[in-house]
Amino acid sequence: MAEVLVYVDHVDGAVRKPTLELLTLARRIGEPVAVALGAGAADTAAVLAEHGAVKVLTADAPEFADYLVVPKVDALQAAYEAVSPAAVLVPSSAEGKEIAARLAVRIGSGIITDAVDLEAGDEGPVATQSAFAASFTTKSRVSKGTPVITVKPNSAPVEAAPAAGAVEALAVTFGALATGTKVVSRTPRESTGRPELTEAAIVVSGGRGVNGAENFHIIEELADSLGAAVGASRAAVDAGWYPHSNQVGQTGKSVSPQLYIASGISGAIQHRAGMQTSKTIVAINKDAEAPIFDLVDYGVVGDLFAVVPQLTEEIKARKG
Amino acid sequence: MSLRIVVCVKYVPDATGDRHFADDLTVDRDDVDGLLSELDEYAVEQALQIAEEADDAEITVLTVGPEDAKDALRKALSMGADKAIHVEDDDLHGTDVMGTSLVLAKAIEKAGYDLVITGMASTDGTMGVLPAILAERLGVPQVTLLSEVKVEDGTVTGRRDGDSASEQLEASLPALVSVTDQSGEARYPSFKGIMAAKKKPVESWDLEELEIESDEVGLEGSWTAVDSAAQRPARTAGTIVKDEGEGGKALAEFLAGQKFI
Ligand SMILES: Cc1cc2nc3c(=O)[nH]c(=O)nc-3n(C[C@H](O)[C@H](O)[C@H](O)COP(=O)(O)OP(=O)(O)OC[C@H]3O[C@@H](n4cnc5c(N)ncnc54)[C@H](O)[C@@H]3O)c2cc1C
Ligand SMILES: Cc1cc2nc3c(=O)[nH]c(=O)nc-3n(C[C@H](O)[C@H](O)[C@H](O)COP(=O)(O)OP(=O)(O)OC[C@H]3O[C@@H](n4cnc5c(N)ncnc54)[C@H](O)[C@@H]3O)c2cc1C
Numbered sequence: 001m002a003e004v005l006v007y008v009d010h011v012d013g014a015v016r017k018p019t020l021e022l023l024t025l026a027r028r029i030g031e032p033v034a035v036a037l038g039a040g041a042a043d044t045a046a047v048l049a050e051h052g053a054v055k056v057l058t059a060d061a062p063e064f065a066d067y068l069v070v071p072k073v074d075a076l077q078a079a080y081e082a083v084s085p086a087a088v089l090v091p092s093s094a095e096g097k098e099i100a101a102r103l104a105v106r107i108g109s110g111i112i113t114d115a116v117d118l119e120a121g122d123e124g125p126v127a128t129q130s131a132f133a134a135s136f137t138t139k140s141r142v143s144k145g146t147p148v149i150t151v152k153p154n155s156a157p158v159e160a161a162p163a164a165g166a167v168e169a170l171a172v173t174f175g176a177l178a179t180g181t182k183v184v185s186r187t188p189r190e191s192t193g194r195p196e197l198t199e200a201a202i203v204v205s206g207g208r209g210v211n212g213a214e215n216f217h218i219i220e221e222l223a224d225s226l227g228a229a230v231g232a233s234r235a236a237v238d239a240g241w242y243p244h245s246n247q248v249g250q251t252g253k254s255v256s257p258q259l260y261i262a263s264g265i266s267g268a269i270q271h272r273a274g275m276q277t278s279k280t281i282v283a284i285n286k287d288a289e290a291p292i293f294d295l296v297d298y299g300v301v302g303d304l305f306a307v308v309p310q311l312t313e314e315i316k317a318r319k320g
Numbered sequence: 321m322s323l324r325i326v327v328c329v330k331y332v333p334d335a336t337g338d339r340h341f342a343d344d345l346t347v348d349r350d351d352v353d354g355l356l357s358e359l360d361e362y363a364v365e366q367a368l369q370i371a372e373e374a375d376d377a378e379i380t381v382l383t384v385g386p387e388d389a390k391d392a393l394r395k396a397l398s399m400g401a402d403k404a405i406h407v408e409d410d411d412l413h414g415t416d417v418m419g420t421s422l423v424l425a426k427a428i429e430k431a432g433y434d435l436v437i438t439g440m441a442s443t444d445g446t447m448g449v450l451p452a453i454l455a456e457r458l459g460v461p462q463v464t465l466l467s468e469v470k471v472e473d474g475t476v477t478g479r480r481d482g483d484s485a486s487e488q489l490e491a492s493l494p495a496l497v498s499v500t501d502q503s504g505e506a507r508y509p510s511f512k513g514i515m516a517a518k519k520k521p522v523e524s525w526d527l528e529e530l531e532i533e534s535d536e537v538g539l540e541g542s543w544t545a546v547d548s549a550a551q552r553p554a555r556t557a558g559t560i561v562k563d564e565g566e567g568g569k570a571l572a573e574f575l576a577g578q579k580f581i
Contacts, residue, residue: 302563
């Protein structure tokens with residue numbers, strides 16, 4: 001059976017959920033061979049094997065942390081040359097997309113970004129994409145070279161499918177461009193203990209209606225009662241009420257959770273672009289005419305300062 | 321020595337319009353008004369600020385697109401860019417990101433540059449990968465997704481706010497930079513700027529001029545193929561209730577019914 005390269009997104013050996021989803025999709029096309037780079041790369045093997053990786057290629061070198069993107073492209077290219085895969089799958093993070101893109105142009109292949117589904121087809125894998133703020137669904141293929149496809153988080157279930165997951169060291173030679181962009185310093189984002197926004201099953205977001213940083217605890221408390229991630233509209237972020245890293249939308253994160261709860265958000269097209277593929281959408285807004293209500297499965301027309309705390313209390317009571 | 325900045329800007333259908341695909345599954349550009357991609361305004365803004373700091377700098381704005389794309393160039397010129405290049409050719413219709421990046425790379429090399437600046441993503445394709453591909457094609461460092469950028473003594477530095485960390489980056493010119501909408505509000509063209517833009521040069525280049533064969537671009541030359549595009553069915557009308565004191569409880573009941581609680 002054909003092999004499929006899967007680029008592993010991990011933090012010091014802890015594999016992030018979107019990579020496990022990629023393994024599910026990769027198995028529809030062939031046998032997944034995972035590529036894990038950087039500190040802790042070898043520690044990823046057990047969980048990757050449990051989810052279907054027949055092989056795990058690993059490499060570590062200071063270049064991966066000290067320079068931007070290109071060293072990882074050099075390594076993925078080395079894996080590509082060693083394996084000759086039928087496709088290369090990469091998680092659709094900002095960095096993942098850049099790595100995939102540079103690999104694609106190097107190996108003379110087309111690229112599809114932000115796929116939300118993937119199926120085997122007669123002429124190679126068929127990717128489903130969501131266009132124009134998710135108002136269209138397209139099906140596309142790579143018609144030249146080896147398909148390089150980046151896939152959005154929450155696009156496939158995580159499934160156990162035990163495989164050998166034999167670890168092999170990958171030999172990487174860095175090219176002249178690898179050291180072009182130096183990472184002078186790195187400040188890790190502080191962990192909130194809440195789920196990662198793009199990966200969360202439930203996202204609770206607040207917008208301009210929250211009316212101040214000091215009120216965002218209302219949104220956070222609702223999120224915590226549901227084990228959810230917290231999101232924000234750009235209006236709330238621009239006002240300095242919540243960090244940019246929590247922005248949902250075209251220029252923020254794109255989320256696709258099982259449940260999205262928008263409070264005090266009008267539903268501008270740029271916000272919708274980032275949340276419209278959520279499975280169930282709920283909104284709380286005091287304006288019955290707000291465009292967000294066009295999207296909802298359930299909407300409450302009302303003051304969020306009354307509705308949200310009552311909802312949080314009720315959830316806590318029901319959960320006991 | 322003069323700092324030569326090339327800013328890549330895209331002409332896109334207005335996101336607030338009713339965007340859709342044409343019969344050949346390319347973007348229908350006739351039915352919806354086009355404009356300079358809003359995210360590229362941030363790229364023009366950063367170019368202007370870098371030029372203001374430099375002793376001597378020249379900003380060229382570059383677009384690949386249909387005839388109307390000149391509007392996007394005019395907007396960038398009225399913000400303060402010095403000149404414009406429009407790559408226009410019927411054979412470009414339906415070009416994918418590999419083709420677009422090839423055309424941009426050839427045009428940038430022909431124009432001459434020390435620094436290339438792009439937006440973080442277009443507001444239509446929204447791939448966000450063209451800058452990285454362009455850097456690869458040009459063989460220069462990519463300093464991408466910057467929320468802060470500075471150019472001094474032949475070095476570009478900037479801050480990249482990533483998913484898990486914020487990074488301080490550094491590279492030598494020539495380099496390619498992409499900027500996010502966090503990089504700083506884009507200025508509005510002044511009346512004087514709009515008048516001045518009318519006199520600024522806009523060059524038109526075609527594929528022949530760039531020594532690109534027509535089968536390297538366009539629908540035929542694409543490395544990807546769109547097989548179908550379907551409008552997403554409108555969401556079935558949801559339940560909407562007015563809060564009269566029990567709205568939160570009613571919502572909890574709905575969430576419990578959906579097994580979220
Ligand atoms: C290039 C570009 C990119 C953009 N990218 C993004 C993006 O990534 N994400 C994003 O979100 N936006 C983005 N925007 C901005 C977007 O156009 C909107 O301005 C933004 O989404 C509005 O945020 P909001 O809904 O919180 O605010 P508003 O539109 O001001 O809506 C606030 C809502 O809160 C309601 N409200 C007020 N008080 C209460 C209350 N007490 N109880 C209940 N409801 C209340 C109001 O009725 C209103 O509907 C972008 C814009 C541009 C031009
Ligand atoms: C809905 C949709 C989905 C698509 N999916 C794919 C796909 O999966 N694979 C594929 O190969 N192509 C795809 N395309 C085509 C692709 O978007 C175009 O080829 C486009 O020219 C390059 O990508 P982008 O506009 O998405 O730019 P991005 O990668 O988002 O690039 C951002 C920056 O590049 C610069 N830029 C981009 N285009 C131009 C231009 N024409 N002139 C000047 N500067 C420019 C701007 O500075 C812009 O801010 C898609 C297009 C659409 C509309």
